[in-house]
Every structure is written in C-alpha cells, then in structure tokens.
Amino acid sequence: MTALALHGIGHAYLGRSVLDGIDLDVGTGEIVALVGPSGCGKSTLVHIAAGLIDARAGRVERGYLRHAMIFQEPCLMPWATAAGNIDYVLGLAGIPRRQRQSRVPEVADQVALDAEDLLKYPVELSGGMKQRVTIARAFAVQPDFIFFDEPFTALDVALRRRMQDLVIDICSTSRVSGLFITHDLHEAARIAHRIAVVDTRGRGILGERTLTGDPRSRADATVFRWVQHALATDPLFHHVHDVDERNTA
Amino acid sequence: MGERLQTTFAAGLADRAGRVLQFIWSAWAGLAALCLLAAAWQAGHEAYGPFILTSPLATLAEIGNLAGDPEAWALAILTLQRAVSGFALVTATGVLLGVAAGYSPATMRIATPLITVLLGVPPIAWIVLAMIWFGGSDATVRTVIWIAALPVVFMGAARGIATRDRGLDRMAEAFGAGPVRRFVTIGLRQTTTTLFPALALALGTAFKVAVMAELLANAGGVGGALADARINLDIAQALAWVVIAVGLLLIVEYSLVQPVKGEIDRWRHAAQPWGVKR
Numbered sequence: 001m002t003a004l005a006l007h008g009i010g011h012a013y014l015g016r017s018v019l020d021g022i023d024l025d026v027g028t029g030e031i032v033a034l035v036g037p038s039g040c041g042k043s044t045l046v047h048i049a050a051g052l053i054d055a056r057a058g059r060v061e062r063g064y065l066r067h068a069m070i071f072q073e074p075c076l077m078p079w080a081t082a083a084g085n086i087d088y089v090l091g092l093a094g095i096p097r098r099q100r101q102s103r104v105p106e107v108a109d110q111v112a113l114d115a116e117d118l119l120k121y122p123v124e125l126s127g128g129m130k131q132r133v134t135i136a137r138a139f140a141v142q143p144d145f146i147f148f149d150e151p152f153t154a155l156d157v158a159l160r161r162r163m164q165d166l167v168i169d170i171c172s173t174s175r176v177s178g179l180f181i182t183h184d185l186h187e188a189a190r191i192a193h194r195i196a197v198v199d200t201r202g203r204g205i206l207g208e209r210t211l212t213g214d215p216r217s218r219a220d221a222t223v224f225r226w227v228q229h230a231l232a233t234d235p236l237f238h239h240v241h242d243v244d245e246r247n248t249a
Numbered sequence: 250m251g252e253r254l255q256t257t258f259a260a261g262l263a264d265r266a267g268r269v270l271q272f273i274w275s276a277w278a279g280l281a282a283l284c285l286l287a288a289a290w291q292a293g294h295e296a297y298g299p300f301i302l303t304s305p306l307a308t309l310a311e312i313g314n315l316a317g318d319p320e321a322w323a324l325a326i327l328t329l330q331r332a333v334s335g336f337a338l339v340t341a342t343g344v345l346l347g348v349a350a351g352y353s354p355a356t357m358r359i360a361t362p363l364i365t366v367l368l369g370v371p372p373i374a375w376i377v378l379a380m381i382w383f384g385g386s387d388a389t390v391r392t393v394i395w396i397a398a399l400p401v402v403f404m405g406a407a408r409g410i411a412t413r414d415r416g417l418d419r420m421a422e423a424f425g426a427g428p429v430r431r432f433v434t435i436g437l438r439q440t441t442t443t444l445f446p447a448l449a450l451a452l453g454t455a456f457k458v459a460v461m462a463e464l465l466a467n468a469g470g471v472g473g474a475l476a477d478a479r480i481n482l483d484i485a486q487a488l489a490w491v492v493i494a495v496g497l498l499l500i501v502e503y504s505l506v507q508p509v510k511g512e513i514d515r516w517r518h519a520a521q522p523w524g525v526k527r
Contacts, residue, residue, distance in 0.1 A: 050423055068424065075420035079438060079516045088434070089424040119264075123520040141424065 001028040003064045003145050003177035004049060010057030011044055018044055019202040022058065026145075026177055031215065033180045033188030035240055036198035042181045043072075043149055045198070049179060050147045064145035064177060066093065068138035072150040074130040076122040082133045083108075083118040086140050093141040107136040111166055128159045135163065139170055146171070148180040152187065164190055172216040185230065185240055189223045191215055197236050207236045268518075272511060303485040311489035321474070328459055328470035329497050331387055335394030336455040336501075340448060342395070343402025348440065350403070351410025360407070364400045372397045376462050385468040393462045398451035405447025409440025438513075445510045452506060456498040471497075 002025050009022040018041040026032045036042050047053040049060055050069055068089075076085045083104050090100040108118055111132045122130055131151065138146055148167070152160040168191055171178060182188050188195045189211060197206045211218070211226065230237045287305045294304040303311075315321040350356040375396045379389040413436055421431045463472025471494050478487035511518070 047419075052419055052422055069420070071416065071420065071423075073416050075416045077417060077435070077438070079441075079513070088421075092421070092424045092426050092430070121516040121519045123516060147423070 001063060002026070002061070003028045003030070004179065005061040005063070006045075006049060006058065007061070008058035009045065009048055009055050009060070011041070011048060011053070011055050017202070019048075019055075020057075021204045022198070022202070024196055024205055026179055028063070028144075028177055029175045030194065031171060031178045031180055031192045033182060033192035033195045034198060035182055035185055035188050035195055035237075037200055037240060038183055040198045040200055041202035042183075042198055044202075046147050046149050046179060046181050062145075064143075066141060066143045067145040067147060068141050068143035069147040069149065070134050070138050070151040072153055074122065074134045076130060076133060076137075078122050081119050081121055082113065082125065082129075082136075085122070085133055086118075086137045089137050089141055095141075103140055107140040110139065110170060111136045127155060128162070131155060131159075131163055132166075135166055135170075139174070139176075142174075144176060146176055146178040148178060148182075150181050150183070153182075153184075160187070167191060168215045172214065183240070185237060186223065186227050189227050189230075190218065197240065200239050209234070209236065268511065268515070272508070300484065303488055307485050308488045308492060311485040312492060315486075315489055315493070324470055324474050325493055325497065328456075328463065328472065328494065329501075331390040331463075331470060332394065332452075332455045332459040332497070333501060334387075335391040335459065336398070336452050338391060339395045339398040339402055339451055339455070343399050343451070344406045344440075344444070346399075347403040347406025348410050348437070351407040351413075351440075352436075354411075357407060357411065360403070364404060367396065367400045370396075372458055372461065373465070376465050379462070380466045385466045387468075389466050389468060390459050390462045390470075394455045394458050397458045398454045401447045401454065402444075402451050405444040406440050409443040410436060412443070413439040441510075441513050445506070445514070449502065449506055449510075452502055453498060456494060456501075460494050 004024075004026040006022055006024045009019055010017070011019040022045060024032070024034070034042055034045065044053065048055045050067060051060070076082075077088065080088060086104050086107060087100050090103055095103065104118065105115065108115070113129070113132050113136060117125065117129060120129075122133070125133065134151070151167075152163050155163060164187060170176070171191075180188065180191055185195075192211065192215065194208055194210045196208045198204075199206050209230070213222070231240075290302070290305050294302045299307065346360075350360050372393060375393045376389070379392040383389040383392065417435050417439070418431055421435050426434065459470070460472040460475065462468065463470040464476050465472075467473060467476065471490050475487055475490050478484075478490060
C-alpha cells in the first residue's frame with residue numbers, strides 16, 4: 001500500500017526551476033528520509049507533498065487519512081500556552097472539546113511534558129521543550145502520515161538525539177508513515193526505513209537505499225558503520241554535504 | 250490524569266485572580282505619577298497666583314461643585330457619548346480597512362501617501378469643514394474624530410497583518426485550517442501587537458478632538474462648558490472641566506482598552522522579567 005506518491009513533480013520560483021521530475025513513493029508504515037544539500041528544494045518538495053504549495057507540474061496522490069507536520073521552526077502561537085497550541089490543532093481536526101481536554105495531557109505524557117509546562121507560553125519554554133510541544137501537537141491529531149521539515153536542525157546534538165528517539169518510538173508504535181527531510185545523513189539513517197537522495201539542483205531523485213531492520217531496533221554502531229560506508233564508497237551520497245547553496249536553487 | 254487536570258484548572262484560576270489583583274495594584278504607580286503632576290501644578294500656582302493658575306485643591310473643590318449639578322453631568326455624558334461612539338466608529342472602519350490593506354501590498358502602497366496627507370491636515374481644518382456640512386451636531390464631532398484618528402488605527406491594523414508570522418499561517422494550513430479560520434485565529438490575533446498602541450492613541454485623540462470640536466462648533470458638552478468658562482474668565486472651572494475630560498478618558502481607557510489588552514497580551518506579561526512585571 002502506498003501512503004504517498006509523487007509523480008513528476010516540478011516547481012519554479014519567479015521562472016527559475018527549483019524542482020523537476022521528482023518521483024517518489026512512501027509505503028504505509030514506512031518512514032522515507034529525503035536527503036540532499038541545502039537549497040536543493042527539499043523543503044519545497046515537502047510543502048508540495050503536504051499541499052501547502054501547488055506544484056507547477058506533476059501530481060500528488062495521498063493514500064493516508066490525516067496528516068500532520070513538524071516544521072524546522074517550532075511555529076507555536078506565542079499567545080497560547082503549550083496546552084493551547086496542542087488544543088488548537090485538535091480543534092482544527094474537528095475533535096470535540098471534551099475529548100480534547102483529555103487528549104492534551106495524554107500526548108503531553110507521550111513526549112514527557114509536565115502538567116506545569118502545559119500551562120507555560122512558548123516564550124517560557126526552552127528550545128527542546130518547544131520542539132516537544134510541536135511533536136506532541138503533531139501526534140495529538142492521530143495522523144497516519146507525518147511530514148518532517150528538518151525538524152531538529154536547530155537543536156544541539158544531545159537534544160536532537162532525544163527528539164529522534166521520541167519520533168522513532170511514537171512512529172513505530174503507531175505505525176505512522178512519514179517523509180523526513182534532512183541534510184544530515186546520520187539522522188536519516190537513524191530514523192528512516194529508506195533514504196532517497198535529491199539531485200543537487202532538484203532535477204529528480206538520484207537514487208534510493210533501503211536500510212536493514214526497524215529504526216527502533218537499529219543499533220548506534222550499525223547506523224554509524226552504515227553512514228561511514230555510504231559516505232566513503234557509495235557515489236549516491238558524494239554530493240550530500242559539499243555544495244555551495246548560493247549556486248543552487 | 251483527572252487529578253492533574255483539576256490541578257491545572259486550579260492553577261489557571263489562581264493565575265487569573267493574580268493578574269486582576271496585579272492590575273489593581275499597578276494603580277499605585279499611576280497615582281504616584283498623578284501626585285507628582287499635582288505637585289508641579291501646585292508649584293505653578295504658587296509662582297503665578299490663582300488668577301493665572303488655580304491650585305489643585307481649588308480645582309478639586311470646583312469639581313465637587315460640578316458633581317452636585319445635574320446639568321454638568323449631562324454635559325460630561327454628552328462628550329463621553331460623542332468620544333466613545335466616534336472611537337467605536339473609527340475602530341470598526343480603521344481595523345476593517347487596515348486589515349484589508351495589510352493583506353494587499355498594492356493597496357498598502359496606494360494608501361500610505363493618503364495617510365500622510367490625512368495626517369498633515371490639521372484637525373481644526375476638518376472641524377471647520379464638518380461645521381459647514383453638519384452644523385453643531387454629534388455628527389460634526391464624530392466626523393472630526395473619525396478623520397483625526399483613522400490614520401493611526403488604519404496603520405496599526407495594516408502593519409499588524411503585514412508583519413505577521415507567515416510560519417504560523419503555514420502551520421495552521423498544514424493542520425487543515427481554511428483561509429477564514431486562518432484569518433480569524435492566526436492573522437487577526439497578530440494585529441494586536443501594533444493595534445493596541447494605536448487604539449490607545451486613537452482613544453486619546455477622540456477625547457481631545459471631541460472637546461476641541463465642541464468648543465469651536467459651539468456644540469455643547471465639555472467643550473461648550475470650557476467656552477463658557479473662557480468667556481467668564483473662570484480659571485478654576487476651566488481647569489475643572491479639563492480634569493473631568495481627562496478623568497473620562499482614563500475611565501474609558503482603564504475600564505475598556507487596558508483590560509482587553511491585558512487579557513489578550515497575557516503571554517507578553519509572562520515573558521517579562523520579574524522586576525518589570527511588578
């Protein structure tokens with residue numbers, strides 16, 4: 001079963017092509033990481049896939065029922081508390097108020113947010129706590145597909161790892177499919193079942209590699225070895241880290 | 250979990266009660282500032298004598314006299330009604346036009362020079378024109394308030410929309426919010442940053458312009474009473490009416506604008522360091 005299928009997606013900004021001929025499938029219960037250098041059009045692609053931007057060419061087929069999205073910036077409403085931010089998307093999903101009241105602390109528990117933190121405004125929360133709220137917000141609506149738009153790029157290494165563990169755990173438990181955008185190959189190898197590489201100038205998917213095992217049971221040593229091996233010997237990943245973004249789309 | 254929700258609810262109630270008490274307590278700072286103003290006033294009175302500047306106490310005594318006169322109450326209420334209705338009118342139209350312009354950069358580009366022109370015309374010119382159009386009526390006062398305060402409210406609303414965080418729009422759209430819902434819950438909410446200072450300014454302008462228009466158009470109210478005090482060279486009564494007009498403004502601002510602003514901008518208060526909060 002295909003949860004998401006992109007067929008010949010193309011896009012341009014002010015007449016300048018940023019994406020062309022992108023074909024990609026995401027299976028049900030599968031997390032696909034989309035890697036590529038900064039500026040190759042990954043974020044534009046995920047915005048098209050999520051329906052936030054209309055593609056200039058190609059079509060998007062969505063086989064899932066409800067999606068959620070985690071952005072690079074937390075995108076929390078500053079005037080609402082953490083609970084208010086989670087409650088807002090539950091309201092958008094059409095969940096009745098009574099159910100929302102019990103759902104908010106439930107998802108807060110899942111991401112280890114305390115009851116006191118739920119009453120705090122985003123300005124009172126640390127970067128990690130804000131990102132926990134965004135993860136809780138995304139999973140609160142019980143999506144069967146999640147778009148991750150470089151969600152942990154701005155976090156420090158330790159915090160990023162904790163957030164990755166959180167996502168791996170919840171995605172595996174809930175059998176959620178997802179498209180995970182990142183330029184960090186190590187992150188992709190930890191979280192995804194499959195890694196697709198976008199062309200430096202957004203002209204198609206260069207290739208894909210399937211990782212062995214489930215992300216939850218994948219050992220750190222295995223991930224490390226896989227990344228080292230991929231970077232050293234696999235030509236698909238040679239240009240993932242070495243591009244001047246000023247010269248790309 | 251239910252126990253935790255109860256605790257959360259209780260904490261929310263305690264927070265609200267705390268904010269109300271804090272708002273009331275903050276009146277001490279305002280009172281201290283007014284006492285400083287009264288001290289400077291008293292110094293002016295002692296330097297120039299009662300014919301030029303009556304003392305604060307004599308003015309208070311005059312206010313006491315006016316408070317016992319039902320006609321004075323009617324005059325004050327007339328000015329209050331004109332200023333508040335003019336303010337409501339300018340708020341409704343200014344926010345509507347400003348929000349529309351905020352979403353349309355082309356409209357904003359066209360409106361900006363017009364706003365500069367409107368700001369450049371002195372209110373007195375509008376008073377003369379409104380007197381010709383409407384005579385000495387409520388419509389004259391409301392029209393002048395509308396024209397004088399419109400640029401401020403318009404710009405406050407337009408800037409709020411134009412400088413909104415588009416990331417929040419994207420977030421709401423990603424979770425299924427349609428254009429109307431995004432406007433109501435995300436766009437409009439973000440105008441408060443620039444709109445509330447504009448509304449406070451517009452309210453002050455409404456009272457100033459109402460009194461000025463009443464005085465020049467001979468339209469009764471506090472302005473008319475001030476004109477009478479000028480004819481009689483009654484400094485105490487003139488100052489008493491000025492204090493009454495300012496008092497009315499303070500009552501409206503602190504019973505209407507500031508509580509609404511405080512409620513909407515709770516998160517800003519949470520962000521302030523302790524020393525600023527209290």
